[in-house]
Amino acid sequence: QVQLQQWGAGLLKPSETLSLTCGVHGGSFSGYYWNWIRQPPGKGLEWVGEINQSGGTNYNPSLKSRVTMSVDTSRNQFSMNLSSVTAADTAVYYCVRGCRGCPGDYWGQGTLVTVSS
């Protein structure tokens, strides 16, 4: 059974960098795209970006200038950084397994990140 477990700081000040990591347990790490999707409180879902095992990335154009994703295949983990955060970045962030053209079939538990001065 595939499980995604995520962690990272939950409270940030404006202009700081959001950092989250997701560990993949069970199943293969290769052959998939590993995504970050966020959901502001009471709102819908927004794709942040994806990374594959080789480090190839695709980012949402609306966030591209501030997002960086990385992968550590030795630990079956992937991470994201979002720089210069503002209150608009307050959201639950999910790590999600997907593939090209596929839906997200396994989701992490979500991490609420609050940006407040």
Added chain:
Amino acid sequence: EIVLTQSPDFQSGTPKEKVTIACRASQTIGTGLHWYQQKPNQSPKLLIRSASHVISGVPSRFSGSGSGTDFTLTINGLEAEDAATYYCHQSSSLPVTFGQGTKLEI
């Protein structure tokens, strides 16, 4: 960017009723459309992939149809546990996008 528009935004139903939720894409996406169910304080759960393929373990009362730009999620025989918000999602082109959600109350 492909915009997905769901209708309605909110729906109320009664047990055993049949309900449908629509999702329209701003461009043709073939069958690259998927449906999720999200309950409060939970991660979204994949129900249907590729427009009509029901995920293993999902109750048979859930079904999906459509292709191109118009898609439908149908729940045939509502149960109390189906109260949730439902999202459509397209993976046909990047950036992948989601509908705004339909909140279903039983």
